[in-house]
Amino acid sequence: MIILHSFWLSLATYRVRIALNLKGVAFEERTHDLTQGHQNTAAFRAVNPAGAVPALEGATPEPLTQSLAILEWLEETHPTPALLPADAAGRAKVRAMFLITAADTHPLVVPRVRAQLKKRFGADDDAGVEWAAHWFREGLAAYEALLPDGATRCHGQTLSIADLALASHLIGAKRFNVSLDEYPRVAHVSASIMQIPEIAAAHPDLQIDAPQIQETVGTGPS
Amino acid sequence: MIILHSFWLSLATYRVRIALNLKGVAFEERTHDLTQGHQNTAAFRAVNPAGAVPALEGATPEPLTQSLAILEWLEETHPTPALLPADAAGRAKVRAMFLITAADTHPLVVPRVRAQLKKRFGADDDAGVEWAAHWFREGLAAYEALLPDGATRCHGQTLSIADLALASHLIGAKRFNVSLDEYPRVAHVSASIMQIPEIAAAHPDLQIDAPQIQETVGTGPS
Structure with a gap:
């Protein structure tokens, strides 16, 4: 197993x-x-x-x-x-979009980093939340610049690892109270992909170790 | 071209x-x-x-x-x-080692992040250098834990993208005055890979836009 x-x-x-x-x-x-x-x-x-x-x-x-x-x-x-496109250039594009979250955003907001911000610079919880929100906004702007109008997936018509990264980015952004109002193309993709059953079922709030009553703003992500 | x-x-x-x-x-x-x-x-x-x-x-x-x-x-x-191993498990290992630098370290120390540390928390240049040094040390410890004694490459006997990431990590660590003394297995790999002509020729200091007289401590990486 x-x-x-x-x-x-x-x-x-x-x-x-x-x-x-x-x-x-x-x-x-x-x-x-x-x-x-x-x-x-x-x-x-x-x-x-x-x-x-x-x-x-x-x-x-x-x-x-x-x-x-x-x-x-x-x-x-x-x-x-397949969660990668069939062509090499498409795969490169999708991997680059994945890394907007996995390299350029997510590593900046994990607990070990916010712990260092607190230790070194006295960043309180509010400052830590605003720090995280800033990087999620930067990532959303990067996705917005890459998405065509009316897109329902990050690349082409087919779900890819870029959509998995964006889904995680969206959950992180929501956790830190970042609105999608300024990112309409991202919001359009979000409305489509977050309804997919396999994505919906994977949501952090639905996992067995999630608390029964959610109070997660500012807590994560991990 | x-x-x-x-x-x-x-x-x-x-x-x-x-x-x-x-x-x-x-x-x-x-x-x-x-x-x-x-x-x-x-x-x-x-x-x-x-x-x-x-x-x-x-x-x-x-x-x-x-x-x-x-x-x-x-x-x-x-x-x-080939810069990836022939087997899927080996490729996964090498990609994970690549991401120690490319996800867990490097995004934390680029200029845009240090600019935010300065703007939000008043981090001066010394604090920015120590911040970067901290994350390079964390990355070195992660590599040290994964490398076998006597290794000359990150994975097996063959150069891989993990070695390219480690080479960049080593240059970043040096730029922020991080010693390899506590990371003997990393130092052993370093002594081998940094001599490879294609790696040596790619060194930042040898590029056409590098200043003639190096004064790079605390300046980068980008």
């Missing part, structure tokens, strides 16, 4: 969970409460020395880490439905 | 320049002084709306952006020498 090491708030895990759903890969989740430091236990460090989720265990000799590396592995080993 | 839009200090461009060298792809560089805001000209924004280097123009209908997306495209279109 494939095990997805996860935490409900983790946007990177959410991207992988969507792909597993879409490709019909059977998996079990093992949750780790990152707010309680459970990523630092010896047992979890044996799975991923970096102490981060997601990690995908059981399919390869060593557990897989980093959402993009896991998604590329899934694409190679479970190619249907 | 393929054009690599670049800036000498850019570590992401450096990763791509190495791969072009290794694969023997003919290219010209077009340099943009990011310290003077040249990435914000209308001409460059037409190449990359995000205003970032590297961008690879002339090989595809639209310019390619994001170092990992460009490297994957190069691997697909110019497969020799």
